[in-house]
Structure formats: structure tokens, C-alpha cells
Amino acid sequence: xSSLANQLVVAEREEVARGIRLLLGRPLVTERGDPDAFEVxxxxxxxxxxxxxxxxxxxxxxxxxxxxxxxxxxxxxxxxSRPARRLRSGRAPFDRRRYMLLCVVVAELLLVPVTTIGLLxxxxxxxxxxxxxxxxxxxxxxxxxxxxxxxxxxLESYGAVLTVDGATENFVESTDAKVLYRVDxxxxxxxxxxPIGPSRLAVPAQEVPLRFEELLxxxxxxxxxxxxxxxxxxDSPAVSETQRNLWLRHSVLRRLFDDPVLYxxxxxxxELAYLVSPTGRQILRRAAEQAGFVLEERADGFLxxxxxxxxTDAKFPDDSGTARVAALLLLEQVAAxxxxxxxxxxxxxxxxLLRRFPRxxxxxxxxxxxxxxxxxxxxxxxxxxxxxxxxxxxxxxxxAARYRVTGATAAAQVGTALQEESLW
Numbered sequence: 192x193s194s195l196a197n198q199l200v201v202a203e204r205e206e207v208a209r210g211i212r213l214l215l216g217r218p219l220v221t222e223r224g225d226p227d228a229f230e231v232x233x234x235x236x237x238x239x240x241x242x243x244x245x246x247x248x249x250x251x252x253x254x255x256x257x258x259x260x261x262x263x264x265x266x267x268x269x270x271x272s273r274p275a276r277r278l279r280s281g282r283a284p285f286d287r288r289r290y291m292l293l294c295v296v297v298a299e300l301l302l303v304p305v306t307t308i309g310l311l312x313x314x315x316x317x318x319x320x321x322x323x324x325x326x327x328x329x330x331x332x333x334x335x336x337x338x339x340x341x342x343x344x345x346l347e348s349y350g351a352v353l354t355v356d357g358a359t360e361n362f363v364e365s366t367d368a369k370v371l372y373r374v375d376x377x378x379x380x381x382x383x384x385x386p387i388g389p390s391r392l393a394v395p396a397q398e399v400p401l402r403f404e405e406l407l408x409x410x411x412x413x414x415x416x417x418x419x420x421x422x423x424x425x426d427s428p429a430v431s432e433t434q435r436n437l438w439l440r441h442s443v444l445r446r447l448f449d450d451p452v453l454y455x456x457x458x459x460x461x462e463l464a465y466l467v468s469p470t471g472r473q474i475l476r477r478a479a480e481q482a483g484f485v486l487e488e489r490a491d492g493f494l495x496x497x498x499x500x501x502x503t504d505a506k507f508p509d510d511s512g513t514a515r516v517a518a519l520l521l522l523e524q525v526a527a528x529x530x531x532x533x534x535x536x537x538x539x540x541x542x543x544l545l546r547r548f549p550r551x552x553x554x555x556x557x558x559x560x561x562x563x564x565x566x567x568x569x570x571x572x573x574x575x576x577x578x579x580x581x582x583x584x585x586x587x588x589x590x591a592a593r594y595r596v597t598g599a600t601a602a603a604q605v606g607t608a609l610q611e612e613s614l615w
Contacts, residue, residue: 203235203238204481205483206231206234206235207235207238207239207242207481208481208482208483209231209483209499209501210231210232210235210239211239211242211243211481211482211483211502212482212483212484212497212499212501212502213228213231213232213501213502214232214239214243214251214260214262215262215448215449215482215502215503216501216502216503216504217504218261218262218263218264218384219259219260219261219262219349219350219381219382220232220259220260221258221259221260221349221350221378222258222259223258223350223353224350229258229259229260232253232260233253233255233260236251236253236260239251239253240253242478242481242482243262246440246441246444246448246474246478247264247441247444247445247448248265248413248415248437248441248445249262249263249264249265249445250262250263251263252381254377257375257377257378258350259350259378259381261378261381263381263384264384264445264449265384265385265386265411265413265445266411266445266446266449267408267411267413267442268446269404269407272573272574273504275289275290275293275345277289277341277344277345278341278344278345278348279341281554282512285341285345286338288326288338289338289341289342291325291326292315292328292338292339292342293342293345293346295315295318295319295325295328296311296315296339296342296343296346297346297351297379297382298318299311299314299315299318300346300351300352300372300374300376300379301374301376301379301380303374304373304374304376305355305371305372305373305374306371306372306374307369307370307371307372308343308357308359308362308368308369308370308372309366309367309368309369311343311372312328312330312339312362312366315328315339316328316329316330323396324396330366331366333363336362336363336366337363339362340359340360340362340363343359344359344360346379347359349378349382350375350378351374351375351378351379351382352372352373352374352375353372353373353374353375354370354371354372355371355372355373356369356370356371357369357370357371358370385410385411386410386411386412386413386414387409387410387411387412389410392406392409392410394406415434415437416430416434416435416437416438417430417431417434417435436465439461439462439465439471440465440471440474442462443458443462443465443466443471443475444474444475444478447475447493447495448478448482448495448502450576451494451503451507451574451575451576451590452492452493452494452575452576452588452590453492453493453494453576454491454492454576454588454589455491455492455493456491457492466493475493479495482495482502483497483498483499484496484497484502485497485498489589491588491589491590492589492590494590505574505575507519507571507575507577508594513551513552513554513555513564513567514564514567514568514570514571515568515571517541517544517552517564517565517567517568517571518568518569518571518572518575518577519594520540520544520568521537521540521541521565521568521569521572522572522577522578522587522591522594523595524536524537524540525537525572525578525585525586525587525591526587526591526592526594526595528584528586528587530584531581531584531585531586532584532585532586533583533584534562534565534566534583534584534585537565537568537569537585538561538562538565539561540565541555541561541562541564541565541568542561544564545560545561545564552564569585572585572591575590576588576590577590577591577594578591
């Protein structure tokens with residue numbers, strides 16, 4: 192093979208690996224939002240689609256003329272650690288009201304290619320007024336207008352709604368704000384990553400709260416794994432051995448490529464047996480190599496390291512958020528408590544941080560601020576697989592050993608390194 196051919200093969204391999212990690216970190220990539228990333232995905236769309244389908248069972252839709260690439264990431268286990276967030280300084284997660292308005296806004300936008308914020312608000316008012324289940328949308332309330340704007344700004348960030356003239360934020364201050372939108376209905380329909388649409392379940396509204404977990408499972412049911420309840424249940428006669436193995440491969444690799452760390456005790460017996468089998472181990476290592484990850488296998492679990500840091504939407508350590516900074520500072524207290532850190536301990540440490548740095552974490556400088564800061568920091572640690580809750584206490588998980596403070600002497604440094612290696 193010529194030198195040029197070798198260079199082309201290496202370039203393709205590197206671009207495919209980069210495309211995989213880009214899509215893992217951002218399942219929706221638009222040409223307008225990131226032209227360089229979109230070009231890589233557009234150019235390598237076929238090998239990327241094959242990689243995701245084989246290893247994770249996820250569908251990749253690339254629309255070059257429409258300017259977007261959408262990876263439909265499906266998981267059978269509900270995960271509330273990645274909520275939609277308000278695109279404001281605090282980046283608070285969406286509440287129930289904002290999710291409801293987001294769904295109604297999307298439904299109304301599908302009917303019009305171009306609209307204004309005033310007309311759209313009127314349509315939402317009418318839609319909620321005729322639905323007995325939905326609370327009415329009141330544009331006279333500033334809080335309601337703010338929730339409405341948060342939903343619209345999220346759609347703008349996805350590229351599903353393009354602001355032609357004006358600024359969406361102006362609607363918070365006045366209902367007379369003039370904002371013109373162009374709607375991408377095709378992209379709007381791609382936003383929902385569910386094998387089964389909610390409308391196909393045909394469940395009376397009054398039954399939804401009582402059957403929520405069941406219905407959530409029905410939305411994630413995938414027919415390719417047979418007639419079991421979305422998980423390739425090995426006890427179901429409707430599931431063949433091929434379907435069961437397919438499910439095991441997809442379920443394990445989905446979690447590994449989507450979570451910061453995957454512990455062995457979080458896997459079922461069948462999943463763990465598949466992952467440590469010669470076939471499973473070979474597939475895992477090949478998948479990690481093709482995606483450009485460094486695979487770490489420990490006694491407690493598995494970890495994929497992205498040298499470029501592009502395969503995730505959140506990083507740790509990270510000084511971009513107050514809770515993440517506090518999480519790193521509180522982690523030492525959690526790791527130093529064999530029986531788990533009590534809420535009072537973490538609150539006291541958070542209070543001390545707020546006292547020492549009065550200009551830091553201004554949103555937490557209040558009567559209950561230390562308690563809220565400690566709680567938010569614990570959520571960060573749990574989301575990154577560094578800690579877990581056991582009753583009212585917080586226990587460090589093995590991966591937390593990565594962030595232990597080393598001693599000043601060489602002996603202490605060696606001892607800590609050995610301890611880290613044995614734990615994680």
C-alpha cells in the first residue's frame with residue numbers, strides 16, 4: 192500500500208473516532224452551530240452509522256441539505272441526571288411547568304413554518320385552555336412568560352427554531368415584544384428519541400400518574416430485542432438467543448459509552464458475564480479503540496477516558512459551576528469517612544467554605560445556602576459515579592480515589608498511588 196493510501200486510511204480512522212466522540216457528547220450537531228464538527232460527521236456518516244448501530248443499537252440520522260446530524264440515544268433505564276436546562280447564568284434544570292410548555296410549544300410550531308412570538312404565545316394559550324389536563328398558560332404572569340422563553344430558547348439552541356428578527360428574552364419584560372421565527376419542522380420531529388411515540392400508547396390522562404413508570408418503559412421498548420419488556424428478558428420464550436446476545440451487547444455498551452464510569456456491581460449477572468467473556472471483552476476493546484478512547488479495566492469496574500475531552504457534555508473537575516467546585520472540595524470529606532459522610536458534616540464544611548470565601552458562590556450566601564450547596568455538590572458526585580447515597584449518608588465510590596490529595600513527601604505520594612491502584 193502506498194504512503195498516500197496509508198495516510199488516507201489513518202485520516203479516515205481519526206475522523207471516525209472524532210465523529211463518534213462528538214456525537215456521544217452532543218447527540219444533535221447542526222451545521223449552523225458547529226460547521227467543523229458537522230463536516231466531519233457528514234463526511235464519515237456511513238461508518239459512524241454502522242458503528243453506533245452495531246455497538247449501541249442507536250440510529251444516526253444525517254441530513255446534509257438540512258444541516259443537522261441527530262444521534263437517537265435510547266436507554267431502557269430512566270436517567271434523570273441530564274435534564275434540560277435553562278439557558279441562563281444559573282443553568283437550573285427544567286421544572287414540570289417548563290417541560291409542559293416545551294411540549295405544547297413544539298406541537299404548535301409543527302403547524303407553521305414561520306411565526307412570531309406573540310402569535311405562538313396566543314396559540315399556546317388557546318391549546319392549554321381547551322385541554323382539561325394542562326394548566327392554562329397566562330401571559331400576564333412574568334413567571335409564566337419566563338418559563339415560555341426558557342422553552343423557546345432551548346429550541347433555539349437546538350437549531351429547531353431560528354430567530355430571524357428580535358430577541359426572545361424581550362418577551363419576559365413585555366408581551367408586545369416583536370420576534371420573528373423560522374421553524375425547522377423536520378428537526379423538531381427528530382428531537383424525541385423514543386422508539387414508540389407517546390400518542391401511540393392511547394392511555395387516558397387520569398391513568399398516567401398511576402402508571403408513569405410502566406408507560407415510561409413502554410416508550411423505550413425496542414422490537415428488535417423480541418417480545419420481552421424492552422430488555423431482552425432471558426426468561427421470555429419470545430426472545431431468541433440471538434436477540435438476547437444483541438441486547439446484552441447494546442445494553443452494556445450503551446451504559447459504558449454514556450456514563451462516566453460503569454461499576455461491575457451495577458450490572459446484572461448476564462451483563463457482567465457477557466462483558467468479561469472473550470467475545471464481549473474483544474468487542475469492548477475494539478469499540479473503545481475505534482472511538483479513540485483509552486479503556487481502563489479495574490477490579491471494581493470500567494472507565495473510558497477521552498484524551499481530547501469532547502465525548503461528554505459535563506466534566507469533572509470543572510470550575511465552570513459553583514456546585515462542581517464544591518463537589519471537588521467536599522469529596523475529600525466523603526472519601527475520609529469510611530461509614531459515609533453525614534449531611535451535617537457536609538453542610539458544616541460547605542458553611543466553612545462560604546465563610547472563607549464570601550465573594551464566591553453568591554447564590555448560596557443565605558440562611559440555607561450551605562445546606563443547598565452541600566446537596567448540589569453531592570448530586571454532582573453521584574452523577575459522576577464518585578459517590579452514592581446510603582440512607583442519609585454519602586459514601587465514596589472507588590473512582591473517587593482518582594481525586595485524593597497526595598502527601599507532601601515521596602513516601603506519602605507512593606503510598607497514595609498504591610492505594611489508588613488497589614481501589615481504582
